[in-house]
Amino acid sequence: MTTPSPVTGDLGVARPLIDGSWLDQASLGAADATNPSTARVAGSVVLSGPKEVDAAVAAATAAYPQWRAMSPDKRRRILQRVEELMEERAGELARLNSLETGAPIFMSTLLVQLCAGWFGYYAGWADKLEGATIPPSPAMVPGLDYTVPEPYGVVGIILTWNGPIVSVGMKIAPALAAGNCVVVKSPDLAPFTVAKFAEIALEAGLPPGVLHVLPGGPEAGDRLVRHPDVAMISFTGGIPTAKKILSAASDTLKPVLTELGGKTASIVFPDADLDAATTEVARSFCNLAGQGCNLTTRLLVHRDVYDRVVESTVAAATALRPGDPFAAGTGLGPVINAAARERILGVIERAGKDARLVAGGHAADPASLGEEVRDGFFVEPTVFADVDPASDVAQNEVFGPVLSIIPFGSEEEAVAIANGTVYGLGTTLQTRDSSRVQRLVPQLQSGSVNVNGSSTQPPGAPFGGYKYSGSGREGGREGLYEFLQTKNVFIRI
Structure with missing residues (x-):
């Protein structure tokens, strides 16, 4: 039994x-x-x-x-x-x-x-x-x-x-x-x-x-x-x-x-540990089914490593299996209700008209979820590439498991894109160059900056945002x- x-x-x-x-x-x-x-x-x-x-x-x-x-x-x-x-x-x-x-x-x-x-x-x-x-x-x-x-x-x-x-x-x-x-x-x-x-x-x-x-x-x-x-x-x-x-x-x-809210950007430079960076981003944007204010929802990638990072991000994201939240190996739970799922799928449909859908894009297949949760409110991990920084999906909170990948060519361009929303909650820098970190941290308009990974928010650390993030x-x-x-x-x- x-x-x-x-x-x-x-x-x-x-x-x-x-x-x-x-x-x-x-x-x-x-x-x-x-x-x-x-x-x-x-x-x-x-x-x-x-x-x-x-x-x-x-x-x-x-x-x-x-x-x-x-x-x-x-x-x-x-x-x-x-x-x-x-x-x-x-x-x-x-x-x-x-x-x-x-x-x-x-x-x-x-x-x-x-x-x-x-x-x-x-x-x-x-x-x-x-x-x-x-x-x-x-x-x-x-x-x-x-x-x-x-x-x-x-x-x-x-x-x-x-x-x-x-x-x-x-x-x-x-x-x-x-x-x-x-x-x-x-x-x-x-x-x-x-x-x-x-x-x-x-x-x-x-x-x-x-x-x-x-x-x-x-x-x-x-x-x-x-x-x-x-x-x-x-x-x-x-x-x-x-x-x-x-x-x-x-x-x-x-x-x-x-x-x-937030529209956290992870900025990936060519000298970063690319495998670690993409694993971190996939974990973040799917955390809580994307229903979090400080999750990474924009991935800014230097053009020199852009194709490689897109490929590895898709692999990492699609490896996160939706399903029963109590089952071992489940990497993605449901969104909160049917209305949220329909709203998220609407955002995905509109975004697909201008950006390149490279992973997901649908409600999760009930047959893949297991009998007890087949009717749950699951959305596939969804990744868009070649996203316009000014587009709706890059500017506004989706509050679902949706990631926008955006290319950049210089530090100045990356900072401008990262700062270019009404939000200012968090930013992540993926780089081994400590001098670059020191240059960019003062320029980023966000309440927190993480370097090569997200903070687990220790009790003694302050948390909050700039601009419309609170x-x-x-x-x-x-x-x-x-x-x-x-x-x-x-x-x-």
Whole structure:
């Protein structure tokens, strides 16, 4: 008898968490949750609306004085316990993440490990929030001038569906370490891993009222942004939604941290390790089925090695087998739903009129996927060559497993192409020439530059973008201080 794959498992019910209690009902009813790998209903989501947002914010406001007054070392120990429990239950969290997003299990496991690592990192900051003394000025009256970092109070966090467990670590951990209370609007398409995290946080000793999790759609997000008692917003998502959030936040003049899209370019020079470079690019643009902001979606290749790199990239990409995310050897999971698949296939069809399709270009063949996932929302790894840098597929996010290969002839041309979009999240340089790296890094308009491979985003590294890729930083010291305000104190002597 064949053992069924975990991909057929049940997601359960994702419910709102308000003031330490889970709600069985909410104002917007409930919706089915579909497993993108099987296209079958696998769970249910209790949907929050403005009423639940108001209740959560009121509870967070009431809990804030006690949470802020808690000794920093006690907050540190609670967050360290969150890290420990996440590590103990990493298998359960990774399973949920793969069921609701379709990410291959090896990737879900890595994402859970990263999230736990961010909690450990920011736990260490909880009792190390220090101000500074300001040197006196001869022109001023004598006195002591110093600064104090203080939390905002109640912060709203809006998560996206493509990697919610990552944002849990990068957003919630520093917000709590800084002494804030948090109201999270989790994505209605992928709320289950976030709900399980919240369960773990309560078990770790986080006081009721400090963390609230509200699965929901735009109505809940809009109310959270506009609520007068929410002091700041941290948002991950797309540019159109970010514009709406920034406009809504202007009513109360609250600050908004935005982590938005990207059109990351990997620039390959003739002296690079070409095999390693193409393997890295294929892995990147197919990661999370291409549904990530900082994945490599443009491959800029020097004309001297262009044909060779196109050939090896196609070989590397087509070797990534779509299929059951729990099966060994699966390199590509599904996209999030049927609408996303149709949108991506439409982009591919339009791009094929002007560029040369060299790999993929279709929905994955159901016969190649396996019986349990044959109806899933899979798209073949798709590669276009000879792409016009100004074309739609090279300029805009596809949010699917689609790569554009673009030739260049000089460093100046490569930099111009890399910088030539509204985005500025990441760039990769593939070269052995250290002097070239030093020349080009200052010219690249992106929040991160990787050399000869992508970063695994250690907890201490800041992450964020230039231009339309967002404002503010997540991760590291910079990510912590996004959730703090600086107060200046002067005492006359």
